[in-house]
Amino acid sequence: MGHVVIDVMLKPEILDPQGQAVGGALPRLGFEQFTDVRQGKRFVLTVDGDVTDAHLAAARDAAEKLLSNPVIEDVVSVRAAGADEDPDQ
Amino acid sequence: MGHVVIDVMLKPEILDPQGQAVGGALPRLGFEQFTDVRQGKRFVLTVDGDVTDAHLAAARDAAEKLLSNPVIEDVVSVRAAGADEDPDQ
Amino acid sequence: MKVGVVTFPGSLDDRDALRAVRAVGAEPVSLWHGDADLKGVDAVILPGGFSYGDYLRCGAIARFAPVMDALVPAAQGGLPVLGICNGFQVLCESHLLPGALIRNDHRKFNCVDQRLVVENASTAWTSDFEAGQEITIVLKNGEGGYVADEATLDRLEGEGQVVFRYAASNPNGSYRDIAGVTNERGNVVGLMPHPEHCIEDGYGPSLDGLPFFTSVLRQAVSA
């Protein structure tokens, strides 16, 4: 079994209330070094067998059509999961 | 400015309604090749200057304490963003 | 008897909880998230709402409010604490209660008059119920799916820590139909439905919320 990882983030110019809330909480917990936080989504898609180029192409297509809202989000990356990222480990 | 990327996923044994919904919608759009979908969170933390080991250690700490709930989630990775991932591009 | 109700930024049902406390003749006390002081109250309610917008995970940020630094040890020491909806989520995030709450399985916010079975009528907040009693309480949330690992669920069932279960139908995919749980000692109770919306004739579907508040009153009187 292989896995495709798709990362989706809000476009930089779009307000990110979620990231802001996290960014506001971090200093209260003593983390002062982070000047900004943005929160996005990560999808892991499972395929039978190894991840092929066809899988990646389909995933890219799905990312644009379904997994992201092009009005406010960008698909940041679509890639095969590294061995160390296997979610079934 | 540097960026730390933190990935958080629901533990495999925890129900993932959002992932399931995506998984259900994909075949309707003609994507039959994905056997399972899980949805997680991706955080991008900004730091002044380059990402140092100290930043990464702090981010790991924040990931465990605030950004994930160990009862239901795993911190999948904490790493410096690659140059190609710069969210301010 | 004094019952405190904590207001976090984004709390919504704090005034309703204060009203419920008043309705049973106890003295309501407002507690502020930023105060590290419980003002000598005899019990605390963490109300419903969307603390900090519930943006990260419900209750995740509220858990770190200064007032929680005082509340957590007090609860561990036996202070009666009731977490309603967002309050339940805060208690889980604070590890005062086991498990966690995730997005409803149908992925929508859901506001319904929900039937429940009282499974445990011996906690600080449920002693005025009968075990096995069916009640109707307002349920309204987007992230009310109760989850925990199998071992925890078995333990909760075995120790009688499941306090409420959804009757008729499961509205959100909660494991084992669990609507509310308690800690081992029975002083900390959390549930997703909203008893504070069921205390006045003409406002809400029932009066089944009142026993929550009379229970804790009786507990204080007998203590």
Place this chain on the structure above:
Amino acid sequence: MTQQLNRPAVDTVEHAATTPDVDQPWAELGLKADEYANIREIVGRRPTSAELAMYSVMWSEHCSYKSSKVHFKLWGENTTDEMREKLLVGIGENAGVVDIGEGWAVTFKAESHNHPSYVEPYQGAATGVGGIVRDIMSMGARPIAVMDPLRFGNLHHPDTQRVLPGVVAGVGGYGNCLGLPNIGGEVVFDDCYQGNPLVNALCVGAMRTSDIHLAKASGVGNKVVLFGAKTGGDGIGGVSVLASETFDEGGPTKRPAVQVGDPFAEKVLIECCLDLYKAGVVDGIQDLGGAGLSCATSELASNGDGGMQIELDRVPLRDASLRPEEILMSESQERMMAVVHPERLEEFLAITDRWDVEATVLGEVTDGDRLVITWHGDVIVDVPPRSVAHEGPTYQRPLERPAYLDALQENGTRTLAKPSTGDALRADLLTLLASPNLCDKSWVTDQYDRYVMGNTALAMPDDAGVVRVDEETGRGVAVSTDCNGRFAKLDPYAGAQLALAESYRNVATSGATPLAVTDCLNFGSPEDPGVMWQFREAIRGIAEGCKTLGIPVTGGNVSFYNQTGDVAIHPTPVIGVLGVMDDVARRTPSGWRTPGQVIYLLGTTRDELDGGEWANVVHGHLGGHPPVVDLAAEQLLGEILVNASRDGLVDAAHDLSDGGLAIALAEATLRHGVGARVWLDDVAARDGIDVFTTLFSESTARAIVAVPRSEEVRFTDMCTARGQVHARIGVVDDQTDGLDVQGQFTVSLEELRRAHQDTLPAVFGR
């Protein structure tokens, strides 16, 4: 320092005065040549780009009401002194305010967010709710409830699958997080809304009469404070043409096409504002909505008695690359502007601090009569504020009754095939009950919190939403919103009055005395004379109708350009009526539950099927004349219903509207699952119509009520004494499974339920 160097030159007043011939993009900004010329005349030179930005947005249709304003005199002309008595604040302010007695005032208003919700349904709807809530807050009131009249295209069109779930989630996501109960609204489907869904939002607020706040900046030396969220590049698509002109290489960074709402920020802002009001530290206040700072500064200054001086570079930014023109026009959400006495400033800031709300002093009220805005010391705006806020252009657009109307009205329902057997009537009832407009809406309304605040006495699916305002006495208000766009298409004057009548009736049915009206007028392009005629007819209908009913219009909203190509939506004047009740615990619910109670039909039924749901659903037909409006009959019915509630004469009441008596009976049965036996032959004979017409006609001024036997004589005596037409048509009966329409058909509760409840889940899932 580096920032200083990188800052491109701005277009200052000084520069503008010496460069009169600079080519300005006024057309791209939506201004007409004569409007631009007018601006030049007002400022006595060419405007700076910041001034041009302000004028262009404030003189837009949306902000200036330039096409509709000339018709607004109809409001005033039709408002009598008696109607004005209860009106504490009338049309013109952020929202109207009415006196509901015992020292309480209520403010309510509806607004549209149609286009943004089509582009991005979730955020469009969410920010629509956010905007109307801030309007209510700016009157000094605590928001206490919201409602959402919604209209979509065909239920089965694929795009409806995109738009509806997003809109509903957005309304819920924002309103629920604010802690405002959603107590009603509408969900209507019609092909005419396919490319132009209507997302209207209404908010109700309450306050003590002594606490009303107005949007004005007076008192020289008073501080102007911006507080709430940081300013980003939201909603400034248009004005970027200006910014790009002054930009060096690279151009401006991308500007978001949609606004994203942050309901948590707004919730905190509400509580913060209420604390500020309580402390008495606010002299004037204005919400930031459309046109952002351009609107807030010019309106505050123009409503005050002096001028205003603003240092724009002090505005806290989310995006440091924003240009002054963009900052002036940004529509970033969750912001407010207050005018504060200098001696109270410290107290003000302590309160905003406590709520973690960012507050910045931008400037102060001056003794001149100019609005002066600087950018790092350079004057970039120097204008008379009234010319921006209130003296925009107005147009007397041509109007003409559409040519198609005669043929449309000619084509009534008389010739349509009608059911004549009991079985056929039964089949039509089930078809209607399952139809998109009449089916159960809980798939939508269950996504809204109707209980938060603990004051909700009635909400969906009852006829009106009812909330308590005063916890001591139970005094409260009832609100309903209604509009049947098909009626308005057939006859906009009558259609608007029918919307008013239905909303009035819904409020009275709940037991409240109707008191005031708000509207949200959704129409096609004002440049189409046919649309403009519809608009004028609708306003006339509402204004004259309100005069007859004796309840004033307190405010409203106009949304034009709801059309695809040159096809406009049905004229859709959504009407909200607000009523008052001494003790809302005595409200009348819409479903019966006590066996043995007697069912009365109040009012007369005529053969009025044109434009109704039966013709729409069964025949896909639209034509003829809408039902006759009889406002005197509505008033009488209202009095009967209100008295019956006050004196405990009825246990349930449900008004008759879409789908007629058939649907009302089915809904009242379904509400608590208690059946009823009904006989209609006598009442049909009395009204000179057949049973089919009795069941499906949409004649107005009608309701059904369930009367306890012990009160029957008192109830019928009251009707007789007042001349209210009434007929005993049935009995509540738990031995009857569902509805038994005697001599015609029976239909079980399960069949009713399945027909009613399966429609939306079948399309949108569980």
